[in-house]
Amino acid sequence: MSLPKLIIAATFVLASQAYAQSTSGTLVVVPAFGEVKHANDQATMTFGVEEQDKDKAAAASRVNQKIKQGLEILRREDPQATIKTQGYYTYPVYPERRPLADGTMPKLLPTGWRVGNYVEMKTTNLGGLPKTVAAGQKVLALNNLQFGLSPATTKKLDDQRIAATYQNLNERIASIAAAMGRKPGDAVLDTVDFEGSGNYVNRVEVAGSAPQMMARAKMAEDVAEPSFEPGETTLQMRLVGKVKFK
Template sequence: MKKMLGVTTALLFSLPVFAQSISGTVITLAGNAEIKADNDQAIVTFFIEEQDKDKAAAASRVNQKMKSGTELIKKEDPQALLSTRGYYTYPVYNDDVKVAAQPAKRQLIGWRSGQYLEVKTQNLKQLPTTTAAAQSLLALNGINFGLSDGAVAKLESERVAAGYKDFIEKLTMITHAMGKKPDDVVIESLDFDNAGTTVRPLAMAAPMLSRARVEASPVEVPSFEPGVSTLSIHIAGKLRLK
């Protein structure tokens, strides 16, 4: 019993010595947070592709349909931002024909032309109607919902505050565990990582279209769910105990 009391007394007297030994210690700490917000912007990519034995004929049909499709989109959504994202023309060959003792020959059978159009809009209520109207002339290549620059700017203070709150809560917890108070810590540096959400560019995959020209049928209005985006923040800090 006396031996146990002696050990306990020795530990109690050693605590102040331990507290003194960690003075000046450098601590690295990170705070992380995420906030979610409803998407308020859509980036839609349309395309048109034509094939013909005459290169000029294929290009002319692409130009005419894209012009008409662009005008239609502008009429449906005057505030949308439209950008051309690609235009191509390349030759089309038939399958290699192999003859015994002769090299394979490739025969030019036509030309393929196409063009992409990117539409950026915040008019999500009108988007299904705009898309259906455009699909009467153009093909839908992809759609991506996200946050507009204005929405991200409005949420910036909330994002930073959430990250700093997590940082301070962790600091309080760590100093308490070490027998210190937050006031016993000097923050030497803070690194605010501004990485949030970004809109990924849409991949322009090679479209697969029928070579036959057919009259476009009316397109039913699609249904879209914009969803939500997550804004994240990482705060790294360097601290020193007094």
């Protein structure tokens, strides 16, 4: 090899060594991301009933009877479901307020009462869900239905989500080391912050508040079974790792 080429080669080696040495002790902040998907295996429903009557006691009595009937039906159709009543309300109904001849507003008295009650039901029996809902709708009104993951499935997927995110962190560290002209083994993981992004909780579907007004649930001889598509839920996780190069 000629002297000029030898000098150039030596210069390149020295420059490479200097470049590698310049990253010694460098602290690198590495964001990582992971996600897992799973078919929804739990349904959360809100049933309700509302009655209106001039007699508050009469309205409340009909609501209580229908809620009792509805609970019996839902328990019979799906014995393993979790059921609870909630949101009992009683509101006065006033007539339209119009000014008197002298322009003053009259004091209104209630002309009736609106009484209602809700039932929340959670079940993992999605196969029998259409039949259960149709049976419940003979007495109660279905106000809301949302699909999600059961606690057991969420726990299982949480382990997979952590593993996927940590694997992505290792892959990014290897890529960063290569870009810096270093070996992955030169990187020492200093800190792993699973809360660094603020986006580490499962944003699963949450049932919203039931509407204040609902159609009265009437007894029906037969209700056609509804069709449902549970879909899937994606669980995501972000973390931030701090890596120091030797």
